Amino acid sequence: MKPEETREKILVAADDLFGELGFDATTTRDIAARSGVNKALIHYHFGTKDDLLEALLDGYYARLTETLLTALGARAGRSLEEQAEDVLDAYGDFLAENRTFCCIVQREVGSGQHVERIVARTLPAFQVGVQWLGRIAPHAPEGLELIQVLTSVYGMVVTYFTHGHVLQRLTGADPFSPKALEARKRHVRRVASLLLREIQRKPASRAGRKGGS
Amino acid sequence: MKPEETREKILVAADDLFGELGFDATTTRDIAARSGVNKALIHYHFGTKDDLLEALLDGYYARLTETLLTALGARAGRSLEEQAEDVLDAYGDFLAENRTFCCIVQREVGSGQHVERIVARTLPAFQVGVQWLGRIAPHAPEGLELIQVLTSVYGMVVTYFTHGHVLQRLTGADPFSPKALEARKRHVRRVASLLLREIQRKPASRAGRKGGS
DNA sequence: ACATGGTTTGACCAAGCGCCTAAACCATTT
DNA sequence: AAATGGTTTAGGCGCTTGGTCAAACCATGT
Numbered sequence: 351m352k353p354e355e356t357r358e359k360i361l362v363a364a365d366d367l368f369g370e371l372g373f374d375a376t377t378t379r380d381i382a383a384r385s386g387v388n389k390a391l392i393h394y395h396f397g398t399k400d401d402l403l404e405a406l407l408d409g410y411y412a413r414l415t416e417t418l419l420t421a422l423g424a425r426a427g428r429s430l431e432e433q434a435e436d437v438l439d440a441y442g443d444f445l446a447e448n449r450t451f452c453c454i455v456q457r458e459v460g461s462g463q464h465v466e467r468i469v470a471r472t473l474p475a476f477q478v479g480v481q482w483l484g485r486i487a488p489h490a491p492e493g494l495e496l497i498q499v500l501t502s503v504y505g506m507v508v509t510y511f512t513h514g515h516v517l518q519r520l521t522g523a524d525p526f527s528p529k530a531l532e533a534r535k536r537h538v539r540r541v542a543s544l545l546l547r548e549i550q551r552k553p554a555s556r557a558g559r560k561g562g563s
Numbered sequence: 564m565k566p567e568e569t570r571e572k573i574l575v576a577a578d579d580l581f582g583e584l585g586f587d588a589t590t591t592r593d594i595a596a597r598s599g600v601n602k603a604l605i606h607y608h609f610g611t612k613d614d615l616l617e618a619l620l621d622g623y624y625a626r627l628t629e630t631l632l633t634a635l636g637a638r639a640g641r642s643l644e645e646q647a648e649d650v651l652d653a654y655g656d657f658l659a660e661n662r663t664f665c666c667i668v669q670r671e672v673g674s675g676q677h678v679e680r681i682v683a684r685t686l687p688a689f690q691v692g693v694q695w696l697g698r699i700a701p702h703a704p705e706g707l708e709l710i711q712v713l714t715s716v717y718g719m720v721v722t723y724f725t726h727g728h729v730l731q732r733l734t735g736a737d738p739f740s741p742k743a744l745e746a747r748k749r750h751v752r753r754v755a756s757l758l759l760r761e762i763q764r765k766p767a768s769r770a771g772r773k774g775g776s
Numbered sequence: 777a778c779a780t781g782g783t784t785t786g787a788c789c790a791a792g793c794g795c796c797t798a799a800a801c802c803a804t805t806t
Numbered sequence: 807a808a809a810t811g812g813t814t815t816a817g818g819c820g821c822t823t824g825g826t827c828a829a830a831c832c833a834t835g836t
Contacts (some may be wrong), residue, residue, distance in 0.1 A: 353813065372675045374587030378794065388815055393795060395813095453673040460666040460725040462585045469728045476733050493753035495746070497734060502754060505722025506715040512673040513714065515682045520689050521710060533708070540706035541715060544757065566783065591824060601785055606825060608783095 357395050359385040361409070364402055369450025372457055373403055373464070403454075403464065410451050411471050417444050418475075430486045431546055435539055438507070442538060445511045446531050456512045476500065487549040494549045503542060510534055570608050572598040574622070577615055582663025585670055586616055586677070616667075616677065623664050624684050630657050631688075643699045644759055648752055651720070655751060658724045659744050669725045689713065700762040707762045716755060723747055 363385035367376040378399055382389040396402040421440030422433060445452050458464040459472060483496040490496050510517070510525070517525040524530060576598035580589040591612055595602035609615040634653030635646060658665050671677045672685060696709040703709050723730070723738070730738040737743060 351813095356813085369674055372585075372587060372670075374585060375676060377792080379792090389794095390796080390816085391814065399794065456673050456725070457585075457670050457675070459729065460669050460727070461583055462670070463588060465728055469732060472726075472729050473732055476729060480733070493749040495750065497730070498747065498750035501723055501726065501730065502719040502750070505718040505720075505726075507718075509718025509722065510714055512669070513685075513718075514673075515678055516672065516685050516689060517710070517714065519682060519686055520693070534711065536706040537708065537711035537715070541758070544761065545754070548757065564783095569783085590822080592822090602824095603786085603826080604784065612824065 353395070356387055356391060359387055360392055360395060360402070361406055363387075364406055365450050368403065368406070369453045373454070373462075400464075404467065407454075407467070407471065410448065413448075414444055414451075415475075417441075431543065434486075434542060434546060438503070438538055438542055439535060442507060442531075442535050445508065446526065449511055449514070449526065452508050452511045456508065476504075479504075483549075486546065490549045491551060494545070496549070499545055499549060503538075503545065506541065507538060566608070569600055569604060572600055573605055573608060573615070574619055576600075577619055578663050581616065581619070582666045586667070586675075613677075617680065620667075620680070620684065623661065626661075627657055627664075628688075630654075644756065647699075647755060647759060651716070651751055651755055652748060655720060655744075655748050658721065659739065662724055662727070662739065665721050665724045669721065689717075692717075696762075699759065703762045704764060707758070709762070712758055712762060716751075716758065719754065720751060 360381060363381045364376070367380050367384060371380075378389055378392050381387075381392060381402075392399075392402060396405055417440050418437055421436045425432075425436065428436070455468055455472070459468045479500045480496050483490075483500060487496065490499070514525050525534075573594060576594045577589070580593050580597060584593075591602055591605050594605060594615075605612075605615060609618055630653050631650055634649045638645075638649065641649070668681055668685070672681045692713045693709050696703075696713060700709070703712070727738050738747075
C-alpha cells in the first residue's frame with residue numbers, strides 16, 4: 351500500500367471517530383483499528399495525536415476556504431445580496447457534506463485544549479464576513495450591528511448541523527436527507543435576505559425616534 | 564465540614580473544569596484538587612464520573628426550566644409577542660450567568676458519550692417551543708417553518724455564548740461585559756420580533772406566487 | 777465510657793493511554 | 807548481490823486514569 355493511501359485511511363478513520371466520539375474519547379488504537387493500519391503508523395505519519403487533529407483541521411479549513419472563495423468568485427457579476435446567498439449556500443453544502451467537521455469544531459471552540467487553535471482558524475472567516483457586511487450596509491441600525499448579525503447567521507447555520515440528533519428525535523425524520531437539507535437552505539436564505547434588507551434600511555426619519563421596536 | 568458543603572464544592576469545581584477543559588479532559592483528581600476535597604469523596608457522594616455530570620446537568624436543567632416557566636408565568640397578561648421577548652430575555656440572562664452550562668451542553672450534544680442524555684433533556688424544551696410557536700403562527704409561510712425558526716433562534720442565542728473566545732478576539736472587548744450582553748439582548752429581541760412578525764403574516768395574495776424571496 | 781453510622785482519608789489496583797523502539801519489510805539503486 | 811532508505815510491524819514502556827477499600831474520624835445517642 352502506498353504511503354499516501356495509509357495517510358488518507360488514517361485521516362478518514364480519525365475524522366469519523368473524532369466526529370462520533372470526540373477527540374478526547376478517541377484513542378489511537380481506535381483509529382488504528384478502524385483504518386486497518388498499524389498503531390505506530392499514526393505517529394510515524396502524523397506525529398502526536400494533537401498533530402493528527404491539526405492535520406485533519408488543516409485539510410478541512412483549506413477545502414472550506416477554497417469552497418467559499420469559489421462561491422464568491424463565480425458569477426461575480428451578481429449583486430451583493432445574491433453573492434451572500436451563494437456563499438451561504440456553499441457553506442451549508444459544505445457542512446452537509448462534512449458533517450463531522452462542525453461537530454469537531456463546535457466541540458472544541460467553546461472549551462478544551464484546542465480552543466486557541468480553533469479560534470485562530472475561525473477568526474479570519476469572521477473578519478472577512480464583517481468587512482463584507484460593512485460594504486453592503488455601512489450604516490447598520492441599532493440592534494442589528496454587523497457582528498451581531500454575523501454571529502447570529504453563523505449560529506443559525508451551524509446549529510442545524512450540530513443538533514442533528516435533537517432534530518432527528520424532534521421531527522422523526524432525517525434532518526440530513528436531501529429534502530430536509532433543501533428545506534433548511536430555503537429557510538436560511540429567507541432569514542438572511544430578511545436580515546440583509548433590514549440592515550440596509552436607511553436611518554429614515556432621524557427626528558424623534560432612535561431605533562425601532 | 565458538612566456533607567452538603569462537600570457536595571456543593573465538588574459540583575462547583577466540576578462545573579468549572581468541565582466548562583474549561585471539557586468532560587473527558589477533566590480528571591477526578593483535577594476536581595478533587597480544585598475543590599480541596601479528597602478524591603474518593605467524589606465517588607462516595609456521586610458515584611461514577613458520569614453520575615457526577617448527570618447530577619450537574621440535573622441541577623442546571625432544573626434551574627433553567629424554573630427560570631423559563633417563571634418568565635412565562637409572570638406578567639401573564641402580556642401579548643404572545645411580549646411573552647416571547649420575556650422568555651428569550653430570561654434564557655439569555657440564564658446563559659449569561661451560567662456560561663459553563665452551554666459550553667458543556669454544546670460540547671456533548673453533537674457528539675460524545677452523553678449525546679443521548681443531553682438530547683433527552685434538550686428535546687422537551689424544543690417541543691414546548693414548537694407548540695408555543697404553533698399557537699402564535701398557525702400558518703407559517705414557506706421557508707419559515709416553525710422548527711426551522713426555532714432552531715435558528717436557539718442557535719442564534721447559544722452561539723454567542725459558546726463563541727466567547729472568538730468574539731473576544733474579534734472585537735477586542737469582553738463579550739460578557741454587562742454592556743455587551745445588553746447589546747446582544749437588544750439584537751436577539753429585534754431579530755426575534757422580526758421573525759415573529761414574518762411568520763404571522765397571512766398567506767396574503769393566494770393567487771400566482773407561492774412564497775417568494 | 778461506649779457503641780453507632782454517616783463521612784473522610786491515603787494507599788492501592790487493574791486497565792487503558794500516548795508514544796517509542798528495534799527489527800523486519802521491500803522497492804529501488806548501485 | 808549488496809546496500810539504501812522510506813515504510814510497516816509487534817511488542818512494550820512509563821504513566822495516568824476511574825474506581826475501590828479498609829481503616830480512621832467524629833458528632834451523636836445511650
